[in-house]
Amino acid sequence: MKKLTKTQFVVVIILSLLSALEPFSIDLYLPGFLKISQTFNTDLKSVQLSISFFLGGFAIGQLFWGIISDKYGRKIPTIISLLVFILATVGCIYAQTIEQFWIARFFQAFAGCAGVVIARAVVNEFYDTDQSMHVFSLLAIIAGIAPIIGPVMGNFLINHFVWQSAFVTLFILGVVCLISVVLFLPETRIVSTTSSKTNMAQDFKEIVQNNTFVKYTLIGSLTYSILMIYLANAPYLIMEYGGLSSNMFSSIFAFNAIGLILGAWLANSVLSRWYTVEQIVKLTVYFGIVASVFFLIMCSYKSTIELMLIPLFFIVLTLGVLFPTTTKLALAPFTTNSGSASALLGTLQLTLTFIISALTNIIPLDLITLTGGSLLLCHLLYLFCYLFKDKKVGEYE
Structure with a gap:
């Protein structure tokens, strides 16, 4: 670099x-x-x-x-x-x-x-x-x-x-x-002679017609949803189910946050030496699926909180890898309208998170199993996102 x-x-x-x-x-x-x-x-x-x-x-x-x-x-x-x-x-x-x-x-x-x-x-x-x-x-x-x-x-x-x-x-x-x-x-901002003639609807239409943006915005939105599921359920999982103190909860929460930071460091300083950004995303998605499967198994069998925290840490670590990589790939095709693309990316993150949260709240399962199932569902939806063809990614990696 x-x-x-x-x-x-x-x-x-x-x-x-x-x-x-x-x-x-x-x-x-x-x-x-x-x-x-x-x-x-x-x-x-x-x-x-x-x-x-x-x-x-x-x-x-x-x-x-x-x-x-x-x-x-x-x-x-x-x-x-x-x-x-x-x-x-x-x-x-x-x-x-x-x-x-x-x-x-x-x-x-x-x-x-x-x-x-x-x-x-x-x-x-x-x-x-x-x-x-x-x-x-x-x-x-x-x-x-x-x-x-x-x-x-x-x-x-x-x-x-x-x-x-x-x-x-x-x-x-x-x-x-x-x-x-x-x-x-x-x-x-890069000055464009045509930007002043472009209205909001046309801007957003051009953005959502870009397969690269759609693909990595969806993956980034699912990543944000996973983070929100974790934040919403961590207090119950650690203190109510696990029986740990509020001080232990703060320590565990901080440790997992370090995992998120570690993931961002790995994406930038380690994995980028051997893999393209798209390959990093793909490998991280597969790794996240494996971690979420193990977490759901432990939730289903009502394992101890200590064992549950191991795959949960690696799930949070993958978020640290995916946040910067998906943001970079989603915005890379845009120059003059990157502000609109950034805004649409953030809005879609919030919207998808709201939908997933609403859907998971109406599923008749106990909270522990529901948490594990929701995390696995989000990871499996990652794979669906790869159905979008991504022909332009090589041009800016």
Whole structure:
């Protein structure tokens, strides 16, 4: 891989901050749910509803900022989105009712998700093929670290200060991101004489007609679904079924997150020496199927939690490999409309995750078997994705 220049390295740091903004916005305030419910004199379900408003803003915002950044460039929309994020965060701090809090969280997600969408587009435009794989892996590592640091930092802040301190921290992070973008982020969008004449429907039509994008977006979406299934069921699996303490749960959760980081490192620094990116995805999919089969067998026979955690670790490790590789391959065919492609990729991830979660919740199985079966189903669906012909992948690997 060609060594990063000083400017490229600075851009990596900025993109890492932008990518961390959204996961921190989700994880940092979770330990304060009880205090928030007391402040607004409401129940915990109403506070939990703020996550739904956040995810709604996240889904809608991705499409909006992807289109806007393709039309007006990467830098100006990022600056505007960060200004809106900062204002929405102030709204969270000074909200007087739970309804005001919901609205503020919606706009916080709507604006904050621009960093995730535009960061992927910038990587696709600003770095060469080998460098982009490296940077996508770094962003995947950031995505793995944030869920570890977020709840721990949030727990510290809320235990020592008021719950609003979590949002003060987000406000400071937003300001740091804004200053960094204004001073150091270059405009990376490739100017096209035809881009201004292209409407949203035409953009998305061209994107979904690209088999490479469809193939690797589906695989990446299934990868995100597996992560959400794991996050949703890990507390029950480890503490309720396994009988382990909350401290042990935190340790296991952190250890598995290290597995996700290790997977991103393997994809970028080890496997890439011998295999193309497409081959890495294919090998990882097969490895994930084997790990999920073993996990389902242990779930079916109600094995001990210690044995279950072994294949579960390797399942999480495969996610670390697939997040950067599928993102790179899905966005590689696009130049002028990579922002729209990045937005569509993120929206499809959320949509497919919602559908899979809804379907698994209505299946009449015990939670342990259901978790194992859901993970195996997602891995088997990987194989279906390979039915899509991928003739162009060799052109950009």
